[in-house]
């Protein structure tokens with residue numbers, strides 16, 4: 001036992017993601033509670049904002065650098081991070097539960113022969129033991145789990161653990177130039193989707209359902225999203241109807257999201273939809289059926305016609321934003 | 324080529340979840356179990372790949388006797404043979420993956436399809452764990468797949484887009500919705516499935532590295548406010564979002 005927690009910092013396009021700052025803060029808080037040391041590792045080419053991580057409690061970052069690593073490669077990242085884990089003898093490795101984290105973390109848990117807990121939304125120390133709470137069965141159950149192996153891998157749900165405000169601390173940054181990488185799986189291209197912001201990463205989401213009546217009316221959803229700086233989401237019904245792309249689908253067979261604000265318009269609130277969004281901090285529902293199940297999870301609701309409410313809401317919000 | 328597809332047998336997504344008397348798992352009473360929805364995409368892709376390149380498809384499921392229902396469904400869709408790795412006890416993902424990897428080795432499969440996620444424990448990891456245990460290449464959350472001359476080109480869904488990934492066999496692929504349209508089992512398929520045998524053997528023993536402490540239902544959100552029933556409620560909504568929720 002070296003008593004070290006390692007946090008993996010994810011970058012895209014040479015910038016650390018916000019989810020990495022959350023993971024860094026989570027790891028440094030956990031290290032504080034266990035009296036462990038905390039370190040960070042990143043993989044990529046140039047990263048421009050590595051120094052920011054100091055503000056979130058990380059004293060030392062090792063950046064594994066190679067020109068072929070700007071984009072993700074399961075094989076290369078697995079090899080590099082697992083070598084580093086072995087080198088510093090890390091006991092606990094923390095990831096954010098992003099597309100990349102979900103792919104990479106399990107590979108490393110095999111390398112470490114350790115238990116792994118995915119998508120934690122809460123972390124408590126009970127009698128010196130780390131207990132993690134995670135949603136299961138489409139968020140219909142909350143399970144507290146502990147890892148019984150000496151080594152541990154944990155991923156945390158994005159947008160749940162607050163990174164707080166950074167302080168002025170700067171980390172020690174070690175850049176480790178690599179000479180070769182294992183690219184047996186490699187990204188040859190990234191296809192960006194048309195939407196500007198992905199629901200999985202958005203602070204605010206405006207979602208439309210079958211109540212929007214047709215794809216042409218999603219312009220209203222997009223306008224509302226625009227004034228709020230939000231991502232657009234959808235129910236499965238409208239994705240299946242071909243009105244919206246699957247990448248927007250929120251729910252059990254779509255994406256799980258935890259934004260600060262989720263606005264559901266013309267969405268009934270089927271259990272599979274709730275599975276993906278019920279952990280949102282605030283939920284607003286606009287639905288003309290006052291008995292729609294979405295109102296049972298909504299903090300604020302308007303039981304009215306979306307086509308009447310949305311234009312007024314968009315105008316009101318524009319005013320607020322201008323103030 | 325031997326292709327394997329791993330399926331889990333899970334509660335239907337519409338199921339109401341009640342906590343069992345042990346306080347650590349769900350009460351199975353009154354729960355309908357189905358093939359994990361993502362695994363249907365995995366089965367379809369395995370069948371399509373066989374149709375294109377030839378070979379044989381085996382379905383593997385780890386669990387109790389009831390998992391045979393999901394195995395049968397795969398057989399009815401056109402999978403050639405089935406294996407039940409019998410274990411009635413709870414296993415965590417890594418312990419599941421160890422037994423699956425062992426069987427994939429026995430089967431000499433070079434290409435293995437998984438669902439991206441099992442909708443019971445919602446872990447999204449068994450495919451990647453199994454790939455790493457086997458030393459196979461792996462691509463997860465795949466929405467498009469092509470295998471030509473031993474070269475795999477797959478698209479995986481990421482935040483804000485897709486990664487186009489190149490790799491080679493042997494490989495594990497985990498299927499995301501959008502990969503294909505799973506076929507329905509034809510009557511002929513259902514009849515044929517009855518004659519196919521399901522090999523049953525004990526799952527390779529493996530230790531759990533995680534333990535459930537307690538399972539609870541989430542505390543229900545306190546019913547929110549319906550502020551009004553027309554556009555007249557908009558100013559109040561905006562005020563609440565600004566002053567109470569402080570989100571705008």
Ligand SMILES: Cc1cc2nc3c(=O)[nH]c(=O)nc-3n(C[C@H](O)[C@H](O)[C@H](O)COP(=O)(O)OP(=O)(O)OC[C@H]3O[C@@H](n4cnc5c(N)ncnc54)[C@H](O)[C@@H]3O)c2cc1C
Nearest residue numbers: 209210211235236237251252253254266267268273288306
């Ligand atoms: C295995 C499985 C997985 C699933 N996964 C998902 C998933 O991931 N995500 C998901 O969303 N669903 C999922 N579903 C589907 C889910 O059960 C529902 O069918 C779906 O969510 C319904 O979409 P909807 O709310 O848009 O449509 P509907 O249920 O048809 O609701 C439309 C709503 O719009 C309201 N409305 C109509 N006109 C207006 C108007 N003018 N103004 C305001 N409101 C109006 C109606 O009152 C109604 O409540 C899944 C189902 C299964 C079986």
Ligand SMILES: Nc1ncnc2c1ncn2[C@@H]1O[C@H](COP(=O)(O)O)[C@@H](O)[C@H]1O
Nearest residue numbers: 329330385437438440441446447448449
């Ligand atoms: N008990 C099991 N038997 C066979 N395959 C399984 C089992 N559990 C999970 N899988 C496979 O692993 C995938 C991901 O599961 P999970 O990591 O639990 O979300 C599923 O979609 C299945 O393809």
